[in-house]
Amino acid sequence: MLKNLNPLWRESVFLTNFVVNLQSILRTAMHRLANFDRQSVLKSVLTVLLCTITLCAQAFTIVIDPGHGGHDPGAVGKITKEKNINLKVALKVGEYVKQNYPNIKVIYTRKTDVFIPLQNRAEIANKAKADLFISIHTNALKSRKQISGAETYSLGMARAEENLEVAKRENAVILYEKDNKERYAGFNPNSSESYIIFDFMQDQFMKQSAELANCIQKQYVATAHRTNRGVHQAGFLVLRETSMPSVLTELGYITTSSDESYLNSANGVNAMALSIYNGFANYYKMHHGGGKGAIRLPSSEENATKKEKVEKPTPVAEASSQKQETSTVKTDENRPAVVGEKLVDEVAVPQKTEETTQEVERVQKEKVNTE
Numbered sequence: 001m002l003k004n005l006n007p008l009w010r011e012s013v014f015l016t017n018f019v020v021n022l023q024s025i026l027r028t029a030m031h032r033l034a035n036f037d038r039q040s041v042l043k044s045v046l047t048v049l050l051c052t053i054t055l056c057a058q059a060f061t062i063v064i065d066p067g068h069g070g071h072d073p074g075a076v077g078k079i080t081k082e083k084n085i086n087l088k089v090a091l092k093v094g095e096y097v098k099q100n101y102p103n104i105k106v107i108y109t110r111k112t113d114v115f116i117p118l119q120n121r122a123e124i125a126n127k128a129k130a131d132l133f134i135s136i137h138t139n140a141l142k143s144r145k146q147i148s149g150a151e152t153y154s155l156g157m158a159r160a161e162e163n164l165e166v167a168k169r170e171n172a173v174i175l176y177e178k179d180n181k182e183r184y185a186g187f188n189p190n191s192s193e194s195y196i197i198f199d200f201m202q203d204q205f206m207k208q209s210a211e212l213a214n215c216i217q218k219q220y221v222a223t224a225h226r227t228n229r230g231v232h233q234a235g236f237l238v239l240r241e242t243s244m245p246s247v248l249t250e251l252g253y254i255t256t257s258s259d260e261s262y263l264n265s266a267n268g269v270n271a272m273a274l275s276i277y278n279g280f281a282n283y284y285k286m287h288h289g290g291g292k293g294a295i296r297l298p299s300s301e302e303n304a305t306k307k308e309k310v311e312k313p314t315p316v317a318e319a320s321s322q323k324q325e326t327s328t329v330k331t332d333e334n335r336p337a338v339v340g341e342k343l344v345d346e347v348a349v350p351q352k353t354e355e356t357t358q359e360v361e362r363v364q365k366e367k368v369n370t371e
Contacts, residue, residue: 059105060288062097062280063125065135065238066090066108067248070115072176075140077254080264082138083113089251089263090136092273097280100292117177122241132212132283133246134276135238138263140255148259149227150220150272152249154209155240156233208245211286216249216279223278223297224271226252249276267301 066086068074074082087110094106107128109121125133141147177183213231220226229250239246251272252259262268278294285291 059103060101060284061105061107061128061130062132062134063107063109063128063130064090064094065121065125065133066110067135067137069110069113072115075138075254077140077260078257079260080254082140082254085138085251085254085263085269086136087111087113088269089273089276092269093134093136093276093280096274096277096295100277100281100295101284115176117183118238119183119241121238125242125244125246130242130244132280133239133242133244134212134216134280135236135246135248136276137248137250139250139253141253146256146258147253148256149229149253150217150224150249150251150275151229151232152213152217152220152247153232153234153236153239154206154213154247155236156206205243205245208287209239209247212245212279212283213247213249215283215286216247216276219275219278219282219294220272223275223294226272226275270301271297 066083066089068083068086070083072083074086076082090108091111094108097104097106105128107124107130109124110116121135122133139151210231217228217231221228236248239248252263254260254263263272274295274297281291281293281295285293
């Protein structure tokens with residue numbers, strides 16, 4: 001019988017309490033049956049049925065986590081800040097869920113521009129006995145490379161250096177917390193050695209988390225027509241602390257002008273939010289059945305999204321223009337020192353055309369002559 005229980009009952013404490021109460025009711029029913037108290041037996045049976053119906057009817061809960069906030073701006077671009085993009089998209093995702101799944105409970109870790117400690121974000125989800133946790137972020141580069149696209153992570157050991165650096169950047173938020181050494185058991189977000197622990201962790205929700213990540217990632221392409229940067233694993237503290245399937249998704253690169261402009265636009269916010277919602281809808285249908293499933297963007301917005309992707313400027317090699325001497329990543333002077341600004345260095349380096357190669361050689365010759 002337990003094998004057929006709704007996945008909502010996977011929380012061990014909740015399930016244990018239910019079983020204990022159920023055993024007590026059945027024990028009373030058997031005792032009264034022995035004394036031929038049929039009316040009391042009937043009441044006990046009805047009570048068991050009522051408990052079962054109540055538990056089955058408990059609302060499916062999704063927690064949406066807009067990364068950063070308050071005095072933590074996240075990555076900073078030329079025209080906006082990561083915390084603002086994250087919040088706009090997160091609130092829009094929640095709207096889509098509420099409109100299409102009125103029986104699903106939506107909880108936000110923040111709904112305004114406030115700072116929420118990293119561990120508190122996970123606690124919000126755990127206390128709510130949430131069924132899913134989606135953390136929304138925006139990527140960045142410390143170099144001048146113009147890289148575009150969205151990617152999604154589940155908890156695990158980073159197998160590639162660029163994935164580790166993304167985790168370092170996101171985990172560095174704990175440096176804003178005065179008691180971070182005590183709260184996170186001495187975890188140093190800038191030390192590679194601190195991430196070894198993730199290699200030994202066995203997340204019971206690893207499979208579901210990977211499925212959710214894949215569902216979301218596919219919709220970034222199908223719905224928003226964004227560049228697919230794939231599904232990865234990395235050691236994110238916020239995911240480690242949750243006790244349900246959870247993912248962290250990066251919407252794009254705030255340090256790439258085309259991505260920043262897109263994510264700061266109404267069409268961009270709506271398309272990315274709808275992509276996350278569609279990913280969730282497909283995951284929900286896969287595991288629980290029902291629901292409306294994925295929905296499409298209005299034709300006008302979809303055409304605008306496709307046009308934006310086609311007209312996106314082609315990345316150029318470094319040193320091709322001396323006007324780009326200053327890094328596009330800005331930093332907040334009050335921000336704790338961290339290793340890199342969303343360090344995803346050397347990822348998908350654009351291929352040099354013959355024209356750009358000649359330009360680089362010309363600049364290098366000029367430099368030699370100057371010296």
